[in-house]
Amino acid sequence: MDINELARRGGVSVATVSRALNGRPEVSPATRDRIRALADELGYAPNASARALASRRSGLVGLLWDTDYRSGGRQHPFLQEVLVGLKEAVNEHGQGLILLPIAPDDDPDGYVRLARQYTLDGVVLMGVDECTPSVAGLLSGALPCVALDLAVGGPRSASVSSDNVGGARAAVRHLVAQGHRRIATVTGPTDLKPAAERYAGFRRELARHHLPCPDSYVVAGDFYADSGAAAMRRLLALPEPPTAVFVAGDAMAIAAVQAAQQDGWSVPGDVAVVGFDDIDAAGLLRPGLTTVAQDYHRFGTTAVGLLAELAAAPPDRASRTVVLPTALVVRASSVRTPLEEEATP
Incomplete structure (x- = not known):
């Protein structure tokens, strides 16, 4: 079914069919409705290539x-x-x-x-x-x-x-409200816009609470899982490890939680973790990952x-x-229960 056959069966010109289907004012409402109904009945669909050539738009x-x-x-x-x-x-x-x-x-x-x-x-x-x-x-x-x-x-x-800056600030603000003062971060590649902004938000919120950020508490990742696991092990090996870590991407954060657990650390009892992205796997992790959601x-x-x-x-x-x-989604990876707080040195 092409436009020529539709015009023949409708008893009108090809130009009238085209105008009717495109809602042009030159065609009366009665004719327009009749042509559209006939097109639906016969299963006519406009030729996309022809329309693109005519309008210089392909859709x-x-x-x-x-x-x-x-x-x-x-x-x-x-x-x-x-x-x-x-x-x-x-x-x-x-x-x-x-x-x-x-x-x-x-x-x-x-x-x-x-x-x-x-x-x-x-x-x-x-x-x-x-x-x-x-x-x-x-x-x-x-x-x-x-x-x-x-x-x-x-x-x-x-x-x-x-809002990468605001999301990172919300993550740090949440950790401070949970009582943490030794807060580290695992960044993404900071020559990339999202990673640079999340790191800036992290530093800005720490400064607002007058909390230090030693160089050893900043570890670079690449947004992928292996770097998150390696960064967490590096942080937990410090003489004075952080009690909380803001990780700039969920893939890294999930791997960081798993690495800590594999090495005998409790999450969030020994170290709280907050990610960024709210990918589907964040809610499936045990404990569930607190993270900053993007829409x-x-x-x-x-x-x-x-x-x-x-x-x-x-x-x-x-x-x-x-x-x-962005919006902070609070799950168990950053919230200590009373029992865990009593057991933490």
């Missing part, structure tokens, strides 16, 4: 995700949650999501060509190095681009991030909304960042 949003950047090919700890949020958001806007192939880093026009090839309405960037020529070339062009947890600039760019669905809806806003904005619009709120 496709590209997702640029580099599986090798910073991860050695490992899956990002909360990639799945963000993908679900993005997929739901593009569906709500009547669009589709396509994963872009990785372009060579040294080709400044690589992603621009891909965007033209797929006639993309916009691109969402996540987990990429914004300084490579291929990504920088995309950001400097006219295509709307929204970056997740990246600081970007460009004539049609915006970014979305969580992954809002990441997706906000990113797609910004793409539409950028498409309608003037080309000289200033780049901006939308910061989404």
